[in-house]
Amino acid sequence: MTGRKRDDDGTGHGHSADRAYAIIRSGLLRDEWPAGTRLLETELARRIGVSRTPIRDALRRLVNEGFLEYAANVGCRVRGWGRNDIDSIFDLRIELETYAARRAATRIRPGEIRQLTELCDAMEAVVERSLGLPELRDELTPLNDRFHTVITEAAGNARLTPVLASVTFAPMVLRTFRRYREEEVMRSMGHHRELVSALESANADWSAAVMRSHIHAGYVAMMRDAVFEIEP
Template sequence: MTMISPSAIAVQRDTLQQRVAIRLRELLVQGGFEPGSKLNERELCEQLGVSRTPLREAIRLLVAEGLVVLDPGRGAFTPTWSKDDISDTFELLGALEGLAGELAAQRITTEELAELTALQHEMQAAYERRDLPNYYQLNARAHDLLSEAARNPVLRETWKQVNGRMHALRFRSNQDQSKWIKALDEHAQILAAMKARDGAAARQLLEQHLRRKRDAVLRLNLAETTP
């Protein structure tokens, strides 16, 4: 009889937990829930085809990322954002991405530049298909790649923590066609700065890019809250 070690079982459970977290993150980011909505465990278990244990473990992961808020005694909810929350977080995120871009322009490898170029082409194709979910995944990878290329582990971990909270808001900021094409053009300019090894330009472009994201989210938030 072959014995399965407890460590092997733990790995399998963690894998399921992570898969559930990935799918639930997609639902949260892509507008599957309104701000302040309670996550119904029974409905989510049916939708995702899992039991409550991996779902709850996945929710705990997303709480750590800031995509879910736990209210003791009431359950898990999607976060709500005030105008100040949005402004303050995007202000910090813009500073982090600007610094990452400046460092990345100096430290990015040839292989990373090739990947960034390929991502730009794929983002353009996704835009032409009006495939926002795929565009967002490509866009998220481009920003992630820049944080990697900065070669500063402390900066990267801080960026990941702050950026994780903003996924849903960043996704929604491109739902307007004019803002979407503008964002795509800004990414093309950022790529050009990377290829030119122009750190100052990369920093300025990324900070501007995040300010535009902030303004788009604030306008959307205002429109949704105004009677």
């Protein structure tokens, strides 16, 4: 019987592709490669310790998520972001996440309220540890992503979840917490707590209003002193 194909690191191809994706994505979020930089499969394969096949799969996934762009005869390059890109992303987030919060208010289950409360606790613990150390705020990103995903899933619209994921996981959005001033971080945490209260009260108007304010506040933090990688 033929066993599952192993990659250079001794693991299956699927695991290697996931690991390559995570490593490259992490580097992109840390601005390890400036906009326009070509990412070469051979160099990445040598660095990560896998063959080119999982690297190719990881790059394809990052192109689909908007981190990279592909051009014929050039390959994959780090995507640049301009003001129009950011404006478009936040315009979509405001409308879609407000809609999600409104729907979730009348559909959310007690277990999901508990999840949101636990995520608030975890995020506030990170904030306490990161006072004066903005680089530690990267730990907020997966917790914040999960918080918003729980609300989106609670809205009960299967088509909404993948659409919102493609917007909220845009690279420039994921870097937002590093731009926050400390008072803005605290305000964001307050919005999260108020959202939980509004959702638990099944008040659709309140939930939508808090979410709209929350996204607008994120936009202000994102745009303040922003240096765009491409001209608008």
